[in-house]
Amino acid sequence: xxxxxLLLFLYFSVLGVLSLFGIHRILLCWWARDARALPPAAAFPxxxxxxxxxxxQLPMFNEKFVAERVIRAAVLMDYPRENLHIQVLDDSTxxxxxxxxxxxxxxxxxxxxxxxIHRSKRSGYKAGALAHGLTKSSAEFVAIFDADFIxxxxxxxxxxxFLLAEPRLGMVQARWGHLNRQSNLLTRAQAIFLDGHxxxxxxxxxxxxxxxxxxxxxxxxRRQAIEEAGGWRSVTITEDFDLSYxxxxxxxxxxxxxxxxxxAELPESYRAFRSQQARWxxxxxxxCRLLLSDVLGASHWSLSRRIxxxxxxxxxxxxxxxxxxGLLLPLTIWTRDQIGWRVPxxxxxxxxxxxxxxxSGTCALFIFYARGTSRHEAHSWRHWVIDIPLALCVGAGLxxxxxxxxxxxxxxxxxxxxxxxxxxSKTAPSNSEGYKAKTNQWLPWLEGVFIAYFSYGxxxxxTRSLWSAIPxxxxxxLGFLIMNFGTLAESEVWNKDLRLxxxxxxxxxxx
Numbered sequence: 001x002x003x004x005x006l007l008l009f010l011y012f013s014v015l016g017v018l019s020l021f022g023i024h025r026i027l028l029c030w031w032a033r034d035a036r037a038l039p040p041a042a043a044f045p046x047x048x049x050x051x052x053x054x055x056x057q058l059p060m061f062n063e064k065f066v067a068e069r070v071i072r073a074a075v076l077m078d079y080p081r082e083n084l085h086i087q088v089l090d091d092s093t094x095x096x097x098x099x100x101x102x103x104x105x106x107x108x109x110x111x112x113x114x115x116x117i118h119r120s121k122r123s124g125y126k127a128g129a130l131a132h133g134l135t136k137s138s139a140e141f142v143a144i145f146d147a148d149f150i151x152x153x154x155x156x157x158x159x160x161x162f163l164l165a166e167p168r169l170g171m172v173q174a175r176w177g178h179l180n181r182q183s184n185l186l187t188r189a190q191a192i193f194l195d196g197h198x199x200x201x202x203x204x205x206x207x208x209x210x211x212x213x214x215x216x217x218x219x220x221x222r223r224q225a226i227e228e229a230g231g232w233r234s235v236t237i238t239e240d241f242d243l244s245y246x247x248x249x250x251x252x253x254x255x256x257x258x259x260x261x262x263x264a265e266l267p268e269s270y271r272a273f274r275s276q277q278a279r280w281x282x283x284x285x286x287x288c289r290l291l292l293s294d295v296l297g298a299s300h301w302s303l304s305r306r307i308x309x310x311x312x313x314x315x316x317x318x319x320x321x322x323x324x325x326g327l328l329l330p331l332t333i334w335t336r337d338q339i340g341w342r343v344p345x346x347x348x349x350x351x352x353x354x355x356x357x358x359x360s361g362t363c364a365l366f367i368f369y370a371r372g373t374s375r376h377e378a379h380s381w382r383h384w385v386i387d388i389p390l391a392l393c394v395g396a397g398l399x400x401x402x403x404x405x406x407x408x409x410x411x412x413x414x415x416x417x418x419x420x421x422x423x424x425s426k427t428a429p430s431n432s433e434g435y436k437a438k439t440n441q442w443l444p445w446l447e448g449v450f451i452a453y454f455s456y457g458x459x460x461x462x463t464r465s466l467w468s469a470i471p472x473x474x475x476x477x478l479g480f481l482i483m484n485f486g487t488l489a490e491s492e493v494w495n496k497d498l499r500l501x502x503x504x505x506x507x508x509x510x511x
Contacts, residue, residue, distance in 0.1 A: 022364030170225030170252030238283030285409025330457030397479025
């Protein structure tokens with residue numbers, strides 16, 4: 001066992017850094033306040049002869065349940081046809097390619113400027129597809145939508161004027177909406193995470209003139225900004241994060257539009273959600289490695305901007321800290337209760353410090369997500385009392401898997417881009433072959449160990465009347481339970497007997 005002094009040092013070091021991340025989130029809430037609203041863009045030009053050409057890129061890979069939906073939404077865009085071209089960047093290897101080919105052919109016959117671009121090798125993944133598509137077009141502006149998004153017909157009229165009004169504006173990012181927010185606990189938690197990310201992080205950084213990133217979809221780029229930044233590159237699996245910083249380092253400005261919303265589908269599967277979060281965590285740390293020296297050496301940026309960029313780039317490092325705190329928390333509680341502290345009154349001071357830091361970090365997260373979700377719609381008491389606390393639990397439950405991805409991101413570069421399966425909001429069976437997310441098979445077992453570990457911690461705290469520790473132990477315990485049981489319920493082993501006891505469903509064209 002670790003010597004008590006060393007154990008406490010490690011524990012409070014981890015807790016202290018996490019508290020600093022919490023304070024930073026409160027700062028973002030302050031920056032995002034309404035009093036600092038940005039001025040509107042110029043009106044959309046009435047003379048269509050003055051409009052620039054816009055390319056809409058729709059990157060997709062095996063998206064048979066949502067491909068048609070996003071293509072039809074793109075062709076309905078309210079923008080002069082002679083100034084608009086749509087690229088369906090379909091690298092699919094399943095039967096969805098035949099469907100998109102027929103649809104694109106039909107739309108061409110109806111007079112739409114649309115093309116299907118298929119690569120026999122998926123080199124560079126999404127970044128490679130976007131870069132390849134740009135070689136086939138000379139459009140001045142480029143709008144990008146992932147397959148599970150449904151842009152509104154007014155999207156270009158709401159975004160392009162900002163780019164027209166400001167020559168050094170390189171990208172505008174819209175907010176993600178949620179088609180299936182209320183489907184289950186997992187989608188409600190994701191909606192809370194994303195509302196905080198967009199309406200607090202993006203809005204705050206934008207209004208404080210700090211760096212923020214393109215989210216890979218629901219945005220419009222100025223082609224010149226992409227080219228001056230060096231174009232799309234696939235050395236990281238978060239190519240959007242990487243290009244965003246390279247463009248801003250070149251002096252391009254970004255604008256976040258909180259009032260422009262593009263609805264999208266949230267993963268309803270725990271396996272798909274894990275896969276998505278793992279990619280984001282690993283890719284962000286890869287981007288951090290690649291960009292860190294350039295950001296720190298950006299002498300044309302103020303010191304405060306560089307510090308904030310460093311926090312942004314390393315934000316997912318908090319998952320590693322949360323995993324470390326999860327390992328230390330029950331052990332620290334048990335050790336301090338068993339042997340006490342040798343300095344008279346020292347344990348009382350440590351307990352006050354402990355409780356203050358734990359509470360401040362948790363409260364900061366609650367305020368951050370409450371601020372993000374309350375900006376756009378009214379919520380019932382259940383949202384504040386149940387949904388946000390459970391979302392915090394889900395975040396804690398992700399820490400083990402994402403901590404491993406952070407380590408991989410810090411130690412490796414080349415990674416497979418694992419797509420997040422889309423189900424078309426209930427239009428597809430959740431167990432469709434080829435549309436199941438890949439997950440680490442050993443992770444649920446590791447989480448099972450931590451469930452037992454924290455269960456004992458809660459039991460010990462109750463029997464020893466250590467009431468102040470129980471809420472934080474439960475935060476982790478509930479998080480691991482939610483993610484673990486949710487994942488196991490979708491696993492092959494869990495459902496094997498159920499599948500054998502039921503007749504196989506008839507095959508259809510979507511099976």
